[in-house]
Amino acid sequence: MKRLFYSIPIMMTAALMAFRLGQAQSTLPQPPTDDQVNAIAKELYCPVCENIPLDVCGTQACAQWRELIREKLSQGWNEAQIKQYFVDQYGDRVLATPPARGLNWLVYIIPPVAILAGVYILYRAFQSWKQPAPEALPQETQPSYSDEYVMRLEEELRKR
Amino acid sequence: MEHTSSQVSDSSAEARKRPRWGGILVWAGVLGLLAILALGLRRAQQGPITVGDKVPNFSLTTFEGETINLTDLKGKVVVLNFWASWCKPCEQEAADLEAAWRYYQPGGEVIFLGVDYVDTEPEARAYLEKFGITYPNGPDLGTRISQQFRIQGVPETYIIDKNNVLRSVQIGPYRGYEHIRSTIDPLLGE
Numbered sequence: 001m002k003r004l005f006y007s008i009p010i011m012m013t014a015a016l017m018a019f020r021l022g023q024a025q026s027t028l029p030q031p032p033t034d035d036q037v038n039a040i041a042k043e044l045y046c047p048v049c050e051n052i053p054l055d056v057c058g059t060q061a062c063a064q065w066r067e068l069i070r071e072k073l074s075q076g077w078n079e080a081q082i083k084q085y086f087v088d089q090y091g092d093r094v095l096a097t098p099p100a101r102g103l104n105w106l107v108y109i110i111p112p113v114a115i116l117a118g119v120y121i122l123y124r125a126f127q128s129w130k131q132p133a134p135e136a137l138p139q140e141t142q143p144s145y146s147d148e149y150v151m152r153l154e155e156e157l158r159k160r
Numbered sequence: 161m162e163h164t165s166s167q168v169s170d171s172s173a174e175a176r177k178r179p180r181w182g183g184i185l186v187w188a189g190v191l192g193l194l195a196i197l198a199l200g201l202r203r204a205q206q207g208p209i210t211v212g213d214k215v216p217n218f219s220l221t222t223f224e225g226e227t228i229n230l231t232d233l234k235g236k237v238v239v240l241n242f243w244a245s246w247c248k249p250c251e252q253e254a255a256d257l258e259a260a261w262r263y264y265q266p267g268g269e270v271i272f273l274g275v276d277y278v279d280t281e282p283e284a285r286a287y288l289e290k291f292g293i294t295y296p297n298g299p300d301l302g303t304r305i306s307q308q309f310r311i312q313g314v315p316e317t318y319i320i321d322k323n324n325v326l327r328s329v330q331i332g333p334y335r336g337y338e339h340i341r342s343t344i345d346p347l348l349g350e
Contacts, residue, residue: 047303048278060246064280090278091302103196110193117186 032073040069040079043096044086053096208310215324218305220273222298223285228273230324237347238320239272239340242300242311244279245287250315253333253340254291257317260340261295269348275300277314321347 041055048061055066065086072082086094098104209215217231230238241257243250257272264270274297276284281299288297300306309318312331319328328343 046278061244061278064246064283068280087302089299089301091304091307093303106193106196113189120182 032070036073037066037070040073040082041066043079043083044094045096047090047093209308209318209326211326211329213326215318215320215326216308218308220275220296220298220305221301222296223276223281223288224296226296228296228298230320233271234324235322236268237270237322237344238324239270239344240275240309240318240320241272242275242277242306242309242314242316243287244277244314245283246279247314249333251291253315254287254293256334256337256340258291258293258295259337260344263341264344265295267348270344272296274298275305277306277311278303319343319347322350 038055042053044054044065045052046054046057046059046062046065049057049059052062054062069082072085077085083095087099092099092104098107100108215230217229219230220228222228239257239260243254257274261270261272264272272295274288274293274295276297276299279299284297284299287293309316315330315333317330317334318326319330321327327347330343334340
């Protein structure tokens with residue numbers, strides 16, 4: 001009876017602790033998945049291995065960068081904050097898409113302008129093909145030396 | 161007949177007189193673009209700082225938060241070493257660089273600066289601790305310093321004399337402690 005008297009509060013305390021532990025575990029943030037890390041990594045390029053996106057680059061430097069992204073995600077940083085961190089650390093060239101400022105604007109402006117200019121040139125070319133040549137004068141008004149020559153020739157032949 | 165031909169000649173003359181704004185704009189755009197390309201090419205062909213050139217100023221913010229400017233180091237020989245924690249050849253020379261720094265430090269005539277290239281801070285700090293490096297080290301923020309020197313990789317070491325003139329470039333790791341000293345010692349007497 002005495003043993004039961006002591007064991008009941010111990011069991012209750014243990015149950016309570018187990019419950020609290022479970023509760024605490026369920027509220028812990030989940031570690032970022034590889035997909036979450038790669039979603040950001042594919043938007044970045046490491047200057048060491050140019051032209052290879054960070055998500056598929058196999059070098060140790062890039063592996064460290066991916067771990068850094070994972071760490072920042074687990075700290076609650078969002079994609080924009082992480083990208084800005086990388087830009088601050090390593091410069092604009094780490095970004096897959098150049099930021100629209102300074103001379104970078106040309107990258108965004110030139111292609112649509114070139115396409116529009118091409119469309120306009122094509123439109124003008126088609127228009128000129130449709131229209132009859134304005135310089136072409138009516139045939140009867142043009143002096144036809146060959147006809148005159150033939151007529152004179154025929155007349156001469158008739159005379160003979 | 162005469163009337164028709166005069167009409168045609170009038171319209172062609174009118175077309176010649178009409179300002180071709182579209183054409184002017186296109187040509188202006190093309191010329192502008194060529195100018196930008198030329199500037200870019202010129203910048204690309206400027207090349208790295210070569211031995212004998214005056215080194216432009218740069219700032220290095222160390223991992224401890226101290227900012228070091230090259231111009232403030234005039235009168236000292238500067239050993240500028242580019243490294244990274246992921247770089248295996250850097251490990252070959254790390255201990256020798258530290259030994260050389262400890263040799264020159266008491267004299268105060270030589271300063272060693274470590275520039276951590278495209279690295280992550282925890283790994284960089286671990287690297288410095290592993291090799292017991294005590295001279296100032298900091299990240300190459302925005303890869304500005306490495307772009308200024310146009311480094312090809314790491315490790316690379318640039319030795320700048322007391323007048324901020326580049327005197328020696330070491331691509332790849334030093335062969336050893338003596339090799340480092342043999343490049344620095346001749347500059348001390350100048």
